Amino acid sequence: MSPIINSIERSNVELTKEDFVSGLPVKWCPGCGAHAILAAVENVFPKIGYKKENFTIVSGIGCSSRFPYYVNTYGFHGIHGRAHAIATGVKVANPKLSVWIATGDGDSMAIGGNHFIHIIRRNVDVNIILFNNMIYGLTKGQYSPTTPMGSVTKTSPYGTIEHPFNTGELVMGAQGTFFARVPDNNVKLMTEVLFEAAKHDGTSVVEVFQNCVIFNDKVHAQITSKEYKDENQVILKNGEPIIFGANKDKGIRLNGTRLEVVKIGEKGVTEEDLLVHDQYQQDPGIHLMLAKMGPPHFPVAMGVIRSAMYPTYDDLVEMQIEEAKKTSKIKCVNDLLNSGDTFEIS
Amino acid sequence: MSKVKNAIELESAVVKFVGDSGDGMQLVGTLFADTTAYDGNDLATFPDYPAEIRPPQNTIVGVSGFQVHFGSKKILTFGEKLDLLVALNPASLKANLKWTKADTVILVDVDAFDESALEKSGYSSNPLTDGSLKGRKLIQVPVTTLIKEKTASLGIDNKTALRTRNMLMLGLALRVFNKRTDYCERYIDKKFGNKGNVAELNKMILKVGYDYFDKLPSEEKISFYVAQAKLEKGKYRNINGNTATAWGLIAAAERANLQLYLGSYPITPATEILMELAKHKSLGVKVVQAEDEIAGITSAIGASFAGALAATSTSGPGLSLKSEALGLAVMLELPLVVVNVQRGGPSTGLPTKSEQADLVQALYGRNGEAPMLIMAADSPADCFYSAFMAAKLSVEHMTPCILLTDGSLGNGSELFKIPDVNTMPEIKPPYAQPNTQYQPYERNPETLARYWAIPGTEGLRHRIGGLEKENITGIVSTDPDNHELMVKLRAEKVQRIANYIPDQEVFGEQEGDLLVVSWGGTKGVIRESVIEMQKEGKKVSHAHFRYIMPLPKNTQQIFSKFKKIIVCELNSGQFVGYLRATLPQFKYDQANKVQSLPFFIDELKEKYYKLLEE
Ligand SMILES: Cc1ncc(C[n+]2csc(CCOP(=O)(O)OP(=O)(O)O)c2C)c(N)n1
Ligand code: SF4
Numbered sequence: 001m002s003p004i005i006n007s008i009e010r011s012n013v014e015l016t017k018e019d020f021v022s023g024l025p026v027k028w029c030p031g032c033g034a035h036a037i038l039a040a041v042e043n044v045f046p047k048i049g050y051k052k053e054n055f056t057i058v059s060g061i062g063c064s065s066r067f068p069y070y071v072n073t074y075g076f077h078g079i080h081g082r083a084h085a086i087a088t089g090v091k092v093a094n095p096k097l098s099v100w101i102a103t104g105d106g107d108s109m110a111i112g113g114n115h116f117i118h119i120i121r122r123n124v125d126v127n128i129i130l131f132n133n134m135i136y137g138l139t140k141g142q143y144s145p146t147t148p149m150g151s152v153t154k155t156s157p158y159g160t161i162e163h164p165f166n167t168g169e170l171v172m173g174a175q176g177t178f179f180a181r182v183p184d185n186n187v188k189l190m191t192e193v194l195f196e197a198a199k200h201d202g203t204s205v206v207e208v209f210q211n212c213v214i215f216n217d218k219v220h221a222q223i224t225s226k227e228y229k230d231e232n233q234v235i236l237k238n239g240e241p242i243i244f245g246a247n248k249d250k251g252i253r254l255n256g257t258r259l260e261v262v263k264i265g266e267k268g269v270t271e272e273d274l275l276v277h278d279q280y281q282q283d284p285g286i287h288l289m290l291a292k293m294g295p296p297h298f299p300v301a302m303g304v305i306r307s308a309m310y311p312t313y314d315d316l317v318e319m320q321i322e323e324a325k326k327t328s329k330i331k332c333v334n335d336l337l338n339s340g341d342t343f344e345i346s
Numbered sequence: 347m348s349k350v351k352n353a354i355e356l357e358s359a360v361v362k363f364v365g366d367s368g369d370g371m372q373l374v375g376t377l378f379a380d381t382t383a384y385d386g387n388d389l390a391t392f393p394d395y396p397a398e399i400r401p402p403q404n405t406i407v408g409v410s411g412f413q414v415h416f417g418s419k420k421i422l423t424f425g426e427k428l429d430l431l432v433a434l435n436p437a438s439l440k441a442n443l444k445w446t447k448a449d450t451v452i453l454v455d456v457d458a459f460d461e462s463a464l465e466k467s468g469y470s471s472n473p474l475t476d477g478s479l480k481g482r483k484l485i486q487v488p489v490t491t492l493i494k495e496k497t498a499s500l501g502i503d504n505k506t507a508l509r510t511r512n513m514l515m516l517g518l519a520l521r522v523f524n525k526r527t528d529y530c531e532r533y534i535d536k537k538f539g540n541k542g543n544v545a546e547l548n549k550m551i552l553k554v555g556y557d558y559f560d561k562l563p564s565e566e567k568i569s570f571y572v573a574q575a576k577l578e579k580g581k582y583r584n585i586n587g588n589t590a591t592a593w594g595l596i597a598a599a600e601r602a603n604l605q606l607y608l609g610s611y612p613i614t615p616a617t618e619i620l621m622e623l624a625k626h627k628s629l630g631v632k633v634v635q636a637e638d639e640i641a642g643i644t645s646a647i648g649a650s651f652a653g654a655l656a657a658t659s660t661s662g663p664g665l666s667l668k669s670e671a672l673g674l675a676v677m678l679e680l681p682l683v684v685v686n687v688q689r690g691g692p693s694t695g696l697p698t699k700s701e702q703a704d705l706v707q708a709l710y711g712r713n714g715e716a717p718m719l720i721m722a723a724d725s726p727a728d729c730f731y732s733a734f735m736a737a738k739l740s741v742e743h744m745t746p747c748i749l750l751t752d753g754s755l756g757n758g759s760e761l762f763k764i765p766d767v768n769t770m771p772e773i774k775p776p777y778a779q780p781n782t783q784y785q786p787y788e789r790n791p792e793t794l795a796r797y798w799a800i801p802g803t804e805g806l807r808h809r810i811g812g813l814e815k816e817n818i819t820g821i822v823s824t825d826p827d828n829h830e831l832m833v834k835l836r837a838e839k840v841q842r843i844a845n846y847i848p849d850q851e852v853f854g855e856q857e858g859d860l861l862v863v864s865w866g867g868t869k870g871v872i873r874e875s876v877i878e879m880q881k882e883g884k885k886v887s888h889a890h891f892r893y894i895m896p897l898p899k900n901t902q903q904i905f906s907k908f909k910k911i912i913v914c915e916l917n918s919g920q921f922v923g924y925l926r927a928t929l930p931q932f933k934y935d936q937a938n939k940v941q942s943l944p945f946f947i948d949e950l951k952e953k954y955y956k957l958l959e960e
Contacts, residue, residue: 022809024821056801058648061812068809069822074801076651077811078644079674085609085641089648089656090801092632093607097652097801115644118637321627328628333597333767336629342583342764343384 015046033184033210064131067102081112141215168291241274358417360425365434375412386574392424422870437467457490517555594733602773607649653800699942700753781805786820794839850898857907858885
């Protein structure tokens with residue numbers, strides 16, 4: 001099969017943020033983390049360089065899923081949990097579009113869990129921005145599949161007794177080719193990561209730790225807030241040793257088959273000993289370990305954790321069609337109707 | 347005078363092959379049917395197989411059958427009473443005796459009637475010898491013995507050799523009907539040509555069956571002759587409804603200059619549509635076998651948004667899962683063809699049996715008021731034209747559409763006169779023009795269809811979704827008056843399709859004592875029953891509906907010309923309920939059957955007579 005990589009037509013004029021502002025009033029609560037995500041998208045879309053008509057944003061239902069209304073692109077506000085399936089149809093039917101999905105943790109991992117794992121497994125070339133506020137916002141405060149065990153919410157007055165999903169683990173379990181994580185209060189990092197997601201051919205999942213000021217305020221604070229972020233976050237950079245801490249003196253080392261946190265300068269540990277991040281490696285083993293890191297023993301990994309090359313579903317569809325067109329004798333419907341066993345009555 | 351010496355001439359004949367699931371009954375049934383088609387007979391077929399893949403052998407539940415009705419006249423049904431029954435074991439004989447009549451010829455494999463098989467099928471004595479078949483024209487063929495004899499010296503193992511039992515019976519059945527074997531031989535060569543000597547073996551055994559006729563005692567040498575049908579000149583093929591549906595969609599995509607997209611999840615008896623469309627990549631057909639029916643339909647809605655002719659195929663329980671997304675498609679006002687191949691329900695019900703009981707679900711099975719185009723195909727070949735029209739109206743009127751077919755249409759087959767697709771109606775999608783002041787919910791004043799703006803087009807960026815829309819702008823709106831207006835506009839748009847569909851036809855006199863009303867896959871049987879009534883001098887006519895929502899504009903006028911109206915359907919009265927709500931000024935009688943069996947002509951006529959006498 002000849003490789004035809006779906007290419008998206010580029011803009012011949014320079015675009016700015018203003019090209020993507022829809023002008024509709026943004027109705028998220030003041031202080032909601034979603035505002036930052038909108039800002040990052042408005043930053044990054046003009047930089048990606050595609051013609052502005054080639055962007056399409058699809059969403060499900062939830063606070064997060066109001067997103068398409070606020071960005072001036074082609075947009076589709078769907079039904080609860082189905083954004084991934086809708087977007088699969090959009091991209092397969094029209095591979096020359098840059099397709100983005102705005103979704104929540106409930107939307108993607110509860111009602112839409114099935115579609116979420118299958119779009120990832122197929123590696124459809126779309127970019128998923130997953131607003132993870134660990135709660136159901138729009139329905140006012142019920143626990144979600146990412147809500148930490150024991151949390152008291154409107155539907156768990158005695159604390160949840162459910163094991164939460166770790167998004168990265170789920171993505172990699174579904175053979176994800178791209179996974180990144182960012183906090184909502186670091187728009188610069190979010191913009192960089194979204195740009196990398198756009199560049200990636202295949203399903204990119206960008207999990208945003210998003211604060212819901214109303215129903216789950218500060219749920220990520222232990223990781224994202226000013227006082228904790230240096231110790232409890234590590235921002236991964238491809239090709240660089242994994243270092244974190246307010247004094248940049250801590251690192252992640254591979255010890256046998258496990259990761260461990262080490263202090264540079266202590267017990268003879270030097271920078272040379274640290275794990276060097278390779279986001280492009282095919283084997284997801286270390287990516288999975290990085291995605292699973294978290295308190296109390298580890299910092300949470302931010303930035304692009306995995307970005308592996310793999311053929312995309314939509315490219316493979318086009319390749320099969322090209323090949324069939326070349327080899328099949330059936331070129332139009334009349335050929336089809338007249339193929340096989342037919343007979344003439346005169 | 348018959349055209350073949352000593353043969354009994356029949357206007358039409360019904361032949362059924364029955365055996366264990368796995369005995370190859372579907373194959374020989376199809377081959378027999380194709381031979382009659384090739385010979386110029388008109389025909390209809392119906393495969394009837396168990397829900398289990400490999401049910402226990404020699405049991406009634408495991409019987410697999412294939413029925414062929416062919417003739418020199420127009421064939422409207424797959425037939426009722428059999429002229430020839432080919433039964434490979436006692437269970438299949440037992441299960442089908444009720445379809446025989448006094449002079450049915452019954453071919454049995456006498457070797458298969460051993461004690462254990464008789465016992466498993468629930469016979470307490472051997473029907474071949476206990477006199478219970480008295481009067482039937484029983485021909486006992488020692489199939490196993492014959493095959494063993496013929497293959498003994500060839501070094502073929504018994505198991506392989508005995509797999510051709512179906513071929514022996516096929517050969518004999520062809521001979522009984524004075525048909526030649528050449529079509530079957532060509533097929534066997536094509537199918538088994540590259541499998542060692544399998545083709546040769548099958549052809550040899552086919553011939554053994556064919557020649558066995560000469561060895562029969564003269565009183566068993568019963569042979570029939572069915573003349574060629576006087577069919578319109580042209581090129582024909584035998585087609586089943588599911589294939590026809592798939593091809594109708596491809597034809598529509600070509601006439602609309604759109605790419606066809608199918609998002610679907612396998613379910614009996616609709617799966618074949620998915621499998622058929624997956625074959626046609628060379629025509630640009632894109633098929634996604636989704637993770638469930640919700641993904642099937644929502645991906646299709648996404649594809650429709652992105653500018654494809656989108657479709658999804660399913661059966662009853664799958665349609666239930668798609669309900670929420672159907673409402674979304676109504677709200678978005680995007681084209682979408684949903685094919686529902688009905689089966690017996692509720693729930694998983696009777697997966698391999700046919701019923702017409704999803705009409706209410708199609709009409710109303712959504713939250714809120716969400717009307718859409720509802721159509722029903724009426725024969726296997728009609729599935730082609732119905733799918734085509736469903737797609738055309740859906741695209742041109744920017745509305746989702748449900749096309750109802752059913753198991754017997756989907757699996758059943760009939761002759762299909764091959765049309766020239768280039769002469770079929772053009773399909774004109776109502777595209778929005780690039781770089782115009784696009785308002786997503788601005789409408790064509792005639793049809794009320796909104797315009798289709800394909801992502802990627804310059805100057806048409808817009809956002810739509812499932813929340814209520816403000817008229818014209820499409821912006822999310824909760825305004826009470828606007829909501830009522832939009833509900834009315836969406837309904838009116840669907841009603842206006844009535845201006846673009848043909849008037850309802852009446853078969854027979856345009857006025858009379860009784861109008862028989864039907865829809866969907868029952869057309870053939872009901873037409874036959876009406877023809878018989880007319881022959882018996884009764885003023886009975888037939889109106890068979892293909893368009894259900896909206897109804898053809900002249901429906902009321904037609905109904906007003908008859909003293910009585912009877913609505914016949916294979917459910918408890920779903921269409922009649924809809925008619926009562928839509929055209930309440932008429933009184934409707936009803937004939938219903940919910941056995942996952944077709945109507946029989948006599949039971950219908952009995953109803954008509956009763957009504958006429960009241
Ligand atoms: C079929 C269906 N079930 C339930 C709902 C109600 N519902 C709307 S949003 C939502 C949860 C949203 O949570 P999440 O995806 O985390 O998004 P957030 O609002 O937190 O951004 C639910 C249960 C619905 N709209 N549709
Ligand atoms: S409820 Fe929470 S998630 Fe929703 S807009 Fe308000 S802050 Fe944001």
